Structures are given as C-alpha cells and as structure tokens.
Amino acid sequence: MSDAPVIETVGLTKKYGEFTAVKDLNLEVQAGEIFGLLGPNGSGKTTTILMLLGLTEPTRGVARVLGFDPTRQPLQVKARVGYLPDQVGFYDELTARENLIYTAKLNGLPRPEAHARIEEALERVGLQEVADKRVGTFSFGMRHRLGVADILIKRPQVIIMDEPTQGLDPQGAREFLHLIRGLKGEGITILLSSHLLHQVQEICDRVGLFHRGTLRLVGTVPELGRKVLGKAYRIRLQAQGDPEALAEALRAIPGVTEVRMPGAESYEVDAEEDLRPEAAEAVVRAGGRLMGLEVETQSLDVIYNRYFQEVEHEAIH
Amino acid sequence: MKPSTERKREGSPWTGLWAVVGKEMADHLTSARMQILEALIVLTAGGTVYAAIQNLKTTIGQDRFIFLKLFTTAKDPLPAFVGFLGFLVPLIAIALAFDTINGEFNRRTMSRLLAQPIYRDALLLGKFLGGLFTQALVYAAIWLLIIGLGLIGLGVPPNGEEVIRMVWLLLATIVYGGIWQALAMIFSIKFRQPATAALSALAMWLFFLVFWDMLVGILAQVISPVRYGLPEEQIRFIQTGLALSRISPNTLYTEIIVALTQPAVRSLGLVLPSQWQGAILGTPLPWEQSVMLIWPHLTGLIAATLLLFAAAYVMFQRREVRA
Ligand SMILES: Nc1ncnc2c1ncn2[C@@H]1O[C@H](COP(=O)(O)OP(=O)(O)OP(=O)(O)O)[C@@H](O)[C@H]1O
Ligand SMILES: [Mg+2]
Secondary structure, eight states, X not given: OOSSOSEEEEEEEEEETTEEEEEEEEEEEOTTOEEEEEOSTTSSHHHXXXXXXXXXXXXXXXXXXXXXXXXXXXXXXXXXXXXXXXXOOOOTTSBHHHHHHXXXXXXXXXXXXXXXXXXXXXXXXXXXXXXXXBGGGOOHHHHHHHHHHHHXXXXXSEEEEESTTTTOOHHHHHHHHHHHHHHHHTTOEEEEEOSOHHHHHHHOSEEEEEETTEEEEXXXXXXXXXXXXXXXEEEEEEEESOHHHHHHHHHTSTTEEEEEEEETTEEEEEESSOOHHHHHHHHHHTTOEEEEEEEEOOOHHHHHHHHHHHHHHHHHO | OOOOSOOOOOSOTTTTHHHHHHHHHHHHHHOHXXXXXXXXXXXHHHXXXXXXXXXXXXXXXXXXXXXXXXXXXXXXXXXXXXXXXXXXXXXXXXXXXXXXXXXXXXXXXXXXXXXXXOOHHHHHHHHXXXXXXXXXXHHHHXXXXXXXXXXXXXXXXXXXXXXXXXXXXXXXXXXXXXXXXXHHHHHXXXXXXXXXHHHHHHXXXXXXXXXXXXXXXXXXXXXXXXXXXOHHHHHHHXXXXXXXXXXXXXXXXXXXXXXXXXXXXXXXXXXXXXXXXXXXXXXOOOHHHHHHHHHHHHHHHHHHHHXXXXXXXXXXXXXXXXX
C-alpha cells in the first residue's frame, strides 16, 4: 500500500440549515492507525463519521476514504469499510446467523465464502453457540458482539465505530478492546468516537478533540498533554530534609521548569522529560531522604477536562 | 486532493436489489400478519366460490363463460368474490407496506443496512418488489384455488378464452395491489410511527372506498351543473362524474373487473345511441377487445403507481439516516 492516508478530509463541512454541525474539517488518518474522535455531545463526531461513509452528504469540502470519494463512490467505500453505528439494530425475528447472511448477501458474497466468513466472525466474537437463536432473545452485550461480527463479514480495510464501548460491562469492554487491538494487528485502520477517555487513551494511537463542529486538537496523548497542560511531565516526590535546599537542588536539574511544594515534605516538579532518576539523585545529594517518587501519568481525562475548561473560559470572556 | 467536479454516482443503483427482494419476500411470507390475511382471503375465496358453484350448477353447458362467473356470482348473503377483492387487495397491500421504511428506522437497522454497499434505490425498489411479488404469489395461489374448486364443483375445464381473461384479471389485481402498496410506502417514509402510517393509508382507502363516490356527485354538480335539464347538460354531467370517479383506483379496478369478467360489456363509459352502430347487442367480445377496453385503466393505474413510487423515492433520498 502507498503512504497516502487511509482517511483524508479537506475543508469538510456539514450544515443543517443555518446550523454548522461540522466546520472545515481537515483530518488525516494513516494506515494501521487507531484514531479516536473525542468531544462533548453534539460536537460533530457522528456527523463526521456519516460523511466519511457517504451516509450524509457534505455541504462543502472533500473526503477520501481509501482513495474513494464517499459521495460519488459510496459503493466502493462501503464495500471496504465496516461501520458500527452508535445504536446497532438487528432483525429480532431472525437468528444471529440469518442476520449475518443478509449482510453477506448485500455485500454480494458467494454462498460458500459467506458461510466461511460468518462462521469465522461468529467464533471471533464468541457467539457460535447462540448463532441459531433469535436475536430478539439477545442481551445488549450479545447484540454488540453481533454488530462486530456484522462488520467483520466484509473483511474491512477500515473500521469506523461510533461510541463502541458504551453500555458494555467492564469485562465486555476489556474483551472488546482486546479484539480491537487484534484487528489493528491485522493492519486494519480504525476510527472510533468515544466518551470513555481512559479506554481511548489505552488503545488510540492518536486522538482528535472536537468542539462545536471544529477539530481543535490532534495528536498523540503526550502531544496533547504538552499543548494543553503546557508541560510534559509532572513528578511527585516525598522527601525528608531541608525544604529550601531540596527545592533548590530540584530546580537546578536541567529540563525542570518549575518546582512547587504543595505540602510538608512533598514536592511537585514540572519537567520536559521523565527526570525521575535525576530528581532522586538531586534529593540524595542535597542530603534529603527520599520517601516516595512517582511521575503523574498524562491522563487524557485531565487533558480533556482542562482543555474544555479553558475553552469555556475563553468563550465567557 | 481536488473536489470532484463530476456529480455522477458510480456503480449500479441496483446492486443488492435481489438480496433485498429475497429478504422482504421471506419476511412477508412467514409473518403472522400475512398469514392472517392469507387465511382471510382463502376463506373468502372458498366461501364465495362454493356459493357460486351452488348457483351455477344448473347452467353448466348453457354458459360459455361459467368459470368467469365463479368470480362474479353472488349468493345471498355473500357478495361475489370480486366484490371482496376490491377492498381486500388494498388491505393486503397496506399491511405489507405500512412499516417498510419506518420499521427499519425503529429497529435501528437502517444505518447498518445503508452502510452495506448498496444504494438507497436498491433498498426502496427491493422492498417494493418484494411486497409486489408476495402479492402476486398470494393472488396466483387464490386463482389456482378458485379454478381448482371450479374444476371439482362444475366438472368442466375452463376454455382458453376464460383462462386468458382470468390471467388478465390476475395481472390487473396485482397492479391494483401495487398502487396501494406504493401509497402505504410513502406513508411509511413520511411517518415515524408505523401506526400513524397504517392509519393514514387506511384513511385513504376508506376515502376512496366510501366517500369518493358521494363527493363525485356533488363535485360533478358544481363543475357541470344541470340547469335546464337539457340532454347535452345531462351528458356533460354524467361524463364529468365518470371522469371524477375514475380518479379513484377502486373505480378503475371495478371497471376492469366488469370488462374482463363480462365479455358482453362493450364499453365502460357512457354509450350514446350513435356508438351502437354495427354492434350486435349481447354478443361477447373476444378477450383482445376487452383488454383494449381496460387498457387506459391499466396504464393509468401503472402510471399512478410509478408516480407514487417516484415521490417515495425523492422523500427517501432526502431522509437523514439519523432522522
Ligand atoms: N438531521 C439533523 N438536523 C439538524 N441538526 C442535526 C441533525 N443531525 C445532527 N444535528 C446536529 O448536529 C450537531 C452534531 O451532532 P453529532 O451527532 O455529530 O454530534 P456527536 O459529536 O456525535 O454527539 P454525541 O456525543 O452526543 O453523539 C448536533 O448539535 C445535532 O443537533
Ligand atoms: Mg454521536
């Protein structure tokens, strides 16, 4: 495959009447990546996804998925892209297998091929035992897994999922994330939207933050951390010894931008890199007794909340 | 990356059509709703035809068109089978179509369906054809049942002329079902609630079945009033009334039934004495001429169905997947 991005949009815009749901979106997702779309409710994630699939027509701008234009070549796109909508429905009166057979037929798969793929997909999501039960009897989690099986049938090169882990129990969510990693391992490019930030952080290579229809920030989680929090790492120390001397020693480490003392015998060090060894050494050199040392992981939760606080703050002023 | 100047869609709009048709037919033929209606129409056919046979037994051998009479002979208290068809067919068509589109939305299968490599064209046409083929299958089975009962009850086979007329009647019945199906389909796109869609379609059905004929009298009086009782005035009044009443698919279908099952009928409109020239009263028309008589009716029904389908198509294309 070439190096061209698998998903690419330029100036993609969707208006509903006067309301702009997605504004001038420029997005690139590379082959084999897991990309997460984040943003508050109504910020345009689902609209973006629908435009990428040719399910709704952009007002302006262009999209390319695997080099195809979803507006003009929707069949090409939809034959190669699996879509798991935020609310997946099935025909309750049909069995799981019958539902999948319909999908296979719509994809024009020849019968033996369809049969093989259905068995494989059912096994992969762990539904082979209930394959011949009516979907009406299925629990939410089982329907969700059937939804995944449904997209696996077409052996997609790209999978787009809208809030895929919503409503799953912790065990189910873990299994699902495991499955997604497996798919990535097969070279499938994945785009997903979610509100569950720790899960996004766990599996996404890069994320994009939407705010009122605009993609405001794109990058890996540490990159976003640097942009939003203004520093890369925060190291927490607990140490006994002369506070002044210890703070001074910590400040002297190259790469440290700030040192604070939030409480007795505790220090917070902002640094450009993970300077834990250097910090430990500095404390010992300055005659202190190091009691605890940890680096605050850059949680997407913190980044997200901080970013949207700032945005709201800006909006007010 | 440049925006494509070409607006044309790529790929056949009918990709996946037959998959949809197959699914729809399988759904319809196994649904409880359809089984109830099938039972109803079988009972109706059985009952009316049995009653007709009792009446017709005495005239075997005297009547060239005794098989056609199976459809049209009434025996108190039962009306003739064709009398039932006029309102059973719309009922079946509406039952098949009132939740075609909104059903997919309500089951949340629409976005999954449209994410498959098919155009909306194929989905809509596939759903329409699936319903229409189901109707064709059911009516054909009923026709065979009636012919079978006739063979047993009357002990004579139908002649070629009768068979051809019965086939035309079957075709016309399917076309008549098609127009109601297209109408119900429009409501299934327009209304989110299947119950609303079903009631709207049934309201249209009742309107044409019961109220239209009453309205026609009033409207004709307004458009072509009879002021002085002149013959021209009266002819114009009757012709206006006829034209108006033919807006109703029920009228068209009833006239088709009359022309096909009663070979002696030479005209479906107002017949002036001048038009009787050269016609021998009471001699049956060959089937070709009866078909010529109903040709405008058939094409009218088909054209109206196409218009309704086109309207449904436009509405469905504009519909947001999330709506
Ligand atoms: N058919 C429509 N007509 C008018 N406005 C619409 C339509 N569909 C979506 N919108 C609006 O577009 C905006 C973006 O909606 P979208 O569903 O893309 O948000 P989202 O990011 O997916 O939100 P959520 O996290 O709640 O799923 C919303 O404000 C919504 O009200
Ligand atoms: Mg959404």
